[in-house]
Amino acid sequence: MTNAATPPIRPDEMAKAYEHQPVERPLYTWWEQSGFFAPRPDAPKPPFVISIPPPNVTGELHLGHAMFVTIEDLMIRWRRMQGYQTLWVPGTDHAGIATQTLVEKLLRSEGTSREQVGREEFLRRTWEWKAKYGGEIQNQLRRLGASCDWERERFTLDEGLSRSVQTAFKRLYDDGLIYKGTYLVNWSPNLQTAVSDLEVEFETRQVSIWHVRYPVINADWAGPQHPWGSGRWAEGATQWITVATTRPETILGDTAVATPPGDPRFSDLLGRSAVLPALARHIPIIADEYVDPEFGSGAVKITPAHDKNDYEVGKRHNLPQINILNKDATINAEGGPYQGMERFAARKAIVQDLEREGLLVKVDPHTMSVGISQRSGEIIEPLLSEQWFVKTRPLADLALAAVREGRTKIIPERFEKVYYHWMENIEDWCISRQLWWGHRIPVWYMPDGTMLVLGPDETPPEGAVQDPDVLDTWFSSGLWPFSTLGWPEQTPDLATYYPTSVMETGYDIIFFWVARMMMLGCYLTGTEPFHTIYLHGLVRDEHGRKMSKSYGNVVNPLEVMDAQGTDALRYTLATSGTPGQDLNLNPQRIEAARNFANKIWNITRFVISKGVRSSDANNPLTMLSLADRWILSRYHRLCLDSDRLLEGYNFGEAGRQMHDFLWGEFADWYVEIAKVQLEGSAEQQATTRAVLYTVLEGTLRLLHPYIPFITEEVWQYLTRVEGQEAAASHSIMLAAYPSGDAALLNPQAETDWDLVQTLIVAIRNIRSEYKVEPAKWVAATVVGGERVTMLREQAALIARLGRVDLQRLEIVESIAAKPTQSAAIVLGGVEAYLPLAGLIDLEAERVRLRKELEQAEADVARREAKLDNPSFVGKAPANVVQRERDSLETARAALASLRERLAEI
Structure with missing residues (x-):
């Protein structure tokens, strides 16, 4: 630990009300400058380590950040107070596509582009942009109270992490697990790069489905005798096969028509050829299990280069793969007369031509899920492209074994099935991206075509040209738990803090990030990267809707913290849900949490006003009243329950119990009792002060991981010694976490x-x-x-x-x-x-009750008459009738209560 800075100066007396604005920033600065966030080498317990899910440097703080910071900081502060050697590694992700998109937007505003400025200048501008804006997210994380060891902050493009990436790539390549090949990928035409599944969002859209008939070759007709566009193109055809498609432009890439095996409708067509509209290409008619006999006519077109399912059919039948698109989604030379058209313009033109040629049977409305680029908003195009891939099966088997054998536990446990299903059905991972910002693929090509894959200490020979692509961001972030500790070098940090303890993140990226960390960690280091995976839910609005600008329900955590305080937001996020469940964020809960902070302030202020000081902790507890024994028993029961709940990752329930105890039992009852006991004998007063101090001070320590600012502030007032300066390291975050003593439980009390x-x-x-x-x-x-x-x-x-x-x-x-x-x-x-x-006044009360009784009897009679009316019961909606019956029962209960009270007097 570094030499602690001077604690913030506090007035001699607490203010009447708690104001979070002047408290939070000075406290955080003191904590950070004092080195409290660094792991303590003299800690009595072993390391407890979390690697922060690295936010994008492009980002502005959102509720997802606020959620993971709250939960991870809660765990770190709790374990630190328990005596563990805690390390929370902070850092940020270069976010290839997101960052490059922003910089390209900046260049366009200047009237230029990345192609015009060139790769070297573009990267210089991107680093310049990162230097200017990249620090904002770290400062926002500080606002949330994140007690990270900022001295160990990492960035995925740091020299050390880049070295880790190059080492990992070469090792996987040398072991035969990285290869280059041409396969279908998600292609973003606007960004002109392959994108990961995570970067594709699916929207349900109303589209059209076009039913198109293809002429079939027979002995009397060998194919079109007239040019396309003549209106007579298929003249002479006597047999037809009809297919249905939602993407008519891909007709240009068809290489077969498939039918269901054994379907009598097509038995005489199998083995024959159909003629492809516009291009007159002869394509085979085949049978495949993939075809749904209930869809459309039962026959489907097969376009292996532009559809994932068709790609698999094509592999089974050894069909040609014809790519009809350029990288910008215009039709290439394979498109014949449609070459150069934008894909949707080509669709429109092809449909018009099909209709003119008499090949369009009908058009039906259709609902389907459409893949949309998360970054650029356009429809994703499945595209055949040469890319770099990782063979995931050997890696996935290691990651599966780590969970199955219990070395890594997933919380909530139900997500284990999701994890198993995805890992067991995993496909090879496309790791190349056609971007400039990111880790450039460490492959060089010699003039003679020789390919060299080099490690970080190897220099490419003269004349070698490096592969232009960069690696998928998830490749570098998949190394995060150990690259941030110095791997592949055997650093002291790696030896001490790896494997890490807990990976906490949202359940929505269990496949895309958690699974990759597990695969790469198990393979490259020989051990699983963490013993626990804790998955939190998504934050939704109070009605359960996803937060969206279109709904107008986006909550800005910075604004919440400004208005209500960081503690209020943290406590709400930590206690409003359960592991793995989505959280509906109700603004009233945030207000209630702010009121809780105010209550803590007022309780402490009252206790101190009664002369309670830290020295009271030494008072002998020799004259305990029933209330003293009760509150001490309840306090120790809370400590024991909190320990059990926190160890079980039930952070919400633990926090709720702490709130209920401090407000509902200590403040509402024991504090009121103490006012009476402090009027008693000197011995009783001393005992009461000791109990007040013990329970309040201990509960503040219990709550500190949830609401660090208010607890530190009032703890400083409560524990300071009269006439002495507080020690520089006198902080609640370094105090012992209460453990509870079962021997002090008193069920009788x-x-x-x-x-x-x-x-x-x-x-x-x-x-x-x-x-x-x-x-x-x-x-x-x-x-x-x-x-x-x-x-x-x-x-x-x-x-x-x-x-x-x-x-x-x-x-x-x-x-x-x-x-x-x-x-x-x-x-x-x-x-x-x-x-x-x-x-x-008994007579006045009798008069009042009789009047209320008359009104209640009239109300019951009116409701009974309404329900006795067959017309109402028979014609009104069932829910209205039931509501009226419920109201009648309530009215009858109120009438009975009034009669009882009148009888009493």
């Missing part, structure tokens, strides 16, 4: 206090029901039965908290007869009676 608390609440409810003035003290008789002794010991608290006159509070074992004209309370074996004459 909890049971006893539960009865006392329930009795007080019942008395308060009666006061509220009868609208008794808050300042008025009332009389009560409590019949305690077997609990009479315990209840008598609590008489002072029952009186004070229930606003009962202690002189008129009777606590007896039994009574001969129940008092008349009294409000009764029955709590199991305990009863209580409050004389109504002392609560209210």
Whole structure:
């Protein structure tokens, strides 16, 4: 740890209200400058390591970032306080396509392009852009309180990580796992590069399906005798086969027509040839299991170079692969008369020509899922292209074994099935991209055609030309857990902190990132890169909708933090859901979390105002009241439950229990009790101060990983020593995390206090029901039965908290007869009676209740009459009738309650 900086200076007294703005930034600066985020070599427990999912340098903070930062920082702060040697490695991703797109947009605004400026100048401009904007995301992560070790910050294009990438590529190539080949890829015409499956989004669209008939060759007709466009092109044909397509332009690349095996409709056509419209190419009619006999006519066109399924059919039947598109999605020379047309213009022209030639049978509306480029927004084109690939089967088998054998655990467990399914059916991975920004493929070509794959310490010979493509961003990010620690060099960090502990990320990228880290980590390092994969859900709006600008429901976390405080946002994200489930972000929950921070401030301010100091922790607990024993037992139970829940990754439930305890039990009950006990003897006062300090200080430590700013701030006030400067390393984030002591659980005290608390609440409810003035003290008789002794010991608290006159509070074992004209309370074996004459003006109350009774009887009668009306019951919608029946039951219950209360008086 570096020498700690000076802690932020605080006024001698706490302000009346908590203001997050002046607190958060100074605290974070102090933490970071003090070196608190670095792993402590003297930590008593082993390393606990998380590699941050590296945000794109192009990015602006969004709720996905806020979610993973909250959960990962929670884990890191918790483990740090537990004594683990914690390391959270921060960093950013170069984000090849995203960054290049932004820089190209900048160049276009200047009236130029990357092609015009050239590769070297374009890369210089991109690094310049990264230097200017790349730091914004790190500063935004700091806003969230991320306690990363910023001294170890990494970037995927750093020299060290680039060395890791080149080493990994060469090793995989030398081992026969990287190869170059021509296959179908997702092609982005605007970006003119292959893109990963992750960069393709699917939209349901209404399209057309065109039914086209192809003439069939027979003994009497060998093919077209007239030119295309004559309106007589297929003259003489006597047999036809009809196919259905949503992409008429791909007719130009057809190399077969396929039919279902054994289908009698096509048995006489198998082995013969159809004639391709426009081009007059003869293509075979084949049978294949892929064909759905219920789709269209039962026959389909096969275009191996432009459809994934057709590609597989083509491989099975050894069909030619004819690519009809240029990289910009215009028709190439294979398109005959349509050469040079943009793909959708060609579609329109081909449809018109088919109709003129009498080959268009019909056009039907059709709903289908269309692949859209995430980055450029245009329709993705399946395209046959020469690319570099990784053979994934050997890598996937290693990654599968790591999970199956329990070396890596997936949370929630249900995602294991998803992981297995994808890994078992994995396809080879296209790793080349036709971009300039990224890790350039470490392959060089000699003038004689020789190909050289070089490692990071090898120099290409003179005359060698490097492959122009760069690697898929997921290749470098797949090395992230170990490249950031120095691999392939055997660095001290790699030896100490690898494998890492937990990979926490969204379930939506389990395939694209998590799976690649598992495959590459297992293969290249010989061990799985982490022992736990924790998957959080997506953040949606309060109605469960995906956040989208079109919905107008996008929540900017920076604006939330400015308005409500970082702690409010963090606590809401951490506690509003469960592992792997999508979270519906309700603005009211954020407001409630802000109120929770204010409550913590007010509780601490009150406790300090009562003279509670850190020295009170040393007071002997020799005079514990029932309330003292109860709150201490509840506190230790909370600690034990929190430990169990956190170890099980149930962060939401643990945080909710902490909130309920601090607000619902400590603040609402024990603090009120303490006000009474602090009026007692010196010994009781000392004990009460000790309990107040112990429970509040411990609960602040429990909550610190969730809400680090408010807990640090109030903890500093609570724990400071009078007349002394706080030690530079005096921080809650370095304090021990509470573990709980099972020996201090006191079930009897909890049971006893539960009865006392329930009795007080019942008395308060009666006061509220009868609208008794808050300042008025009332009389009560409590019949305690077997609990009479315990209840008598609590008489002072029952009186004070229930606003009962202690002189008129009777606590007896039994009574001969129940008092008349009294409000009764029955709590199991305990009863209580409050004389109504002392609560209210009985005659006035009778008048009021009779009036309410008349109104209630009329309401019930009206609803009964409505439901007795056959016309209403028979004609109204079922839900309306049921709603009326429910309302009747509610009205009847209210009427019964009024009758009971009137009978009591």
